[in-house]
Amino acid sequence: MGIIETRVVQKAVFQAVGMQILWKPEAGNPSGNQLSKLWGEFSPRIEEISHSVPSKKYGLERFKPGFKQGDPIEYTACSEVTEIGEIPEGMTGIEVPAATYAVITYEGTIDGINSVYGHFWQNWLPQSKEYEAAGGWNFEYYDERFFGNANPESIYEVWFPVKAKQG
Secondary structure (H helix, E strand, O other), X not given: OEEEEEEXXXXXXXXXXXXXXXXXXXXXXXHHOHHHHHHHHHHHHHHHOXXXXXXXXXXXXXXXXXXXXXOOEEEEXXXXXXXXXXXOOOOEEEEEOOEEEEEEEEEOOHHHHHHHHHHHHHHHHHHOOOEEEOOXXXXXXXXXXXXXXXXXXXXXXXXXXXXXXXX
8 A cells, every 4th residue: 555656657638527626635544525515416416418528527727827835735536538518507618738747656545645755755756856836737647547535446546647848
């Protein structure tokens, strides 16, 4: 249980439809926070989304320009779609541009997700000789390996946008 691997990949543009909130990170276990509640509201409504790709769910995070620690984050619980068609009431459509990502794969409950963010920001990124943080979307990725928040055998990924260091 814990971090399985870290790799760097190119990801093509993709589209998603889901429910969005402005979220301010809070203390406590992720399994009981506003994001978990958002997923609880969104998951039963996935069937309303046209062109949804089965087993491709994302927690998209966008940090506004000038973001400082403690500022709210735009978070969208969503499903990948083959095209953004009619958007159900209370949902939004998003196109995420192609980018390079550092991808951290984790096995365990959702309450371990903070260790993934810590690993990226405090270990992997400062030690990387090739990459630095880039602007854009970062996201959690949940596929058929994710068995639920409380299942210690769940596997999920967190994708962080990176770019090659200059000089």
